[in-house]
Amino acid sequence: MAMSVASSICTLLPFSKPHNSVPLFSSQTKKRCRIIISSVTEDRQAASVVSKDKKVLEDSSSPSKDITEVATDTDILTGRAINAAIVLGFGAFAVTKLLTIDHDYWHGWTLYEILKYVPEHNWIAYEQSLKANPVLAKMAISGVVYSIGDWIAQCYEGKPIFEFDRARLFRSGLVGFTLHGSLSHYYYQLCEALFPFQQWWVVPAKVAFDQTVWSAIWNTIYFVVLGLLRFDSLDNIYGELKSTFLPMLTAGWKLWPFAHLITYGVVPVEQRLLWVDCIELIWVTILSTYSNEKSESRKSEEVSETAGSSTPSQNSEE
Incomplete structure (x- = not known):
């Protein structure tokens, strides 16, 4: 093979016409042919070595990929098992x-x-x-309702029933237990003190007060506390609250005025939170979806901005 390559190369080189006294190939020409043959041989050997190295690297990297995939599958199965144990246990x-x-x-x-x-x-x-113990009883009810509501919200967002975010569910339940139950207990007593009348307009007035003052206060508390529990910065919490405050307030007007006609017109004061918490299963689903959608969209935007800013720097370094 090498001789054929050499002969083909040598035919391209300029030679003088052969004479009887002069050899067909001069010493310089033979030397050139040897150099060319040796360089071609070295290139082929180097190419074969590189291909072997690539194959070895691919073979060595494939087990690490398999290990990563196995670890990910194990984490998913472990999370499902823990979530299933929590749901079925409770x-x-x-x-x-x-x-x-x-x-x-x-x-x-x-x-x-x-x-x-x-x-x-x-x-x-x-x-x-x-x-x-009225406060503790209402705290327990609200904690359960807010946990179930967040679970429903996560399932509504497309997550499988046993692949919910435990930390997110815990945060929502904690807010319901520590704040909603206790604050609602005192709020309904305050509402009765503010409107101690028996006229026909009292129920619409209570509904209007509930859907303006109290809803604004509670929605703000819910968003701020959830943001703090997620360790978000105050600027991010303020931005999310600012963008969702009016949409959430007006969204509540599609549900709560009709429910509160029963709350303030039929249900006794001590039983109101239980009735409201039954409706809260729907409302907490909306609240949790709004809050976490804003947080996740903000995080995805930050990731995309970080990736976009790192690309020009890499190009400049190159």
Whole structure:
């Protein structure tokens, strides 16, 4: 092969016409051919070495990719298992507590009798807890409702039922437990003190006050506290609140005025939070979706800006 390459190269080189006394190839020409042949051979050997090195690198990098994929799958399965344990555990606990409210008196009862008295006796137990410690009872209800509402919001956003964000759910439940239950307890008492009348206009006035003053205060508290729990900066929290304040306030007007006609017109003061929390399952879903959409969109914008700013710097370095 090398000789054929040499002969083809040599035919291209300028030679003088052969004479009987002069050899066909001079010493300089032979030397040139040897140099060319050796360089071609070295190039081929170098190319084969490079291809082998690339193959070795690809073979060595493939196990690391497999390990990363396996680790990611393991994390996902672990998260699903933890979330499933949380949901099923709390669900089983709640159902057991509700169904076994009369377990001390079950002796001689039929299954029909047990199920018959479950709603009535649970309601009696709830009223007793309101009398014993009304603030704590309402805090517990709001904490549960806000946790379930955020879970529903995450499922509504497209996440599988057992792949929810535990930290986000915990933050929402914490806000409901520590703030919404206690503040709502005192707010409804304040509302009764502000409007102690029995005329027909009192209920519309309470609804208007609720949907302007109280809604503005509570929406602000909810967004600010959630932002602080996410460790967002005050500027980001203010920006999110500013962009969502009016949309959230007006969105509430599509739901709450109709619900609050029952709240302030039919439901007693001590039972109002339970009724409101039932409607809150819908409202918390909207609140949580608004809050976390703004936060996630802001983070994605920051990532894109960071990537965009790093690209010109890399190009300038090159």
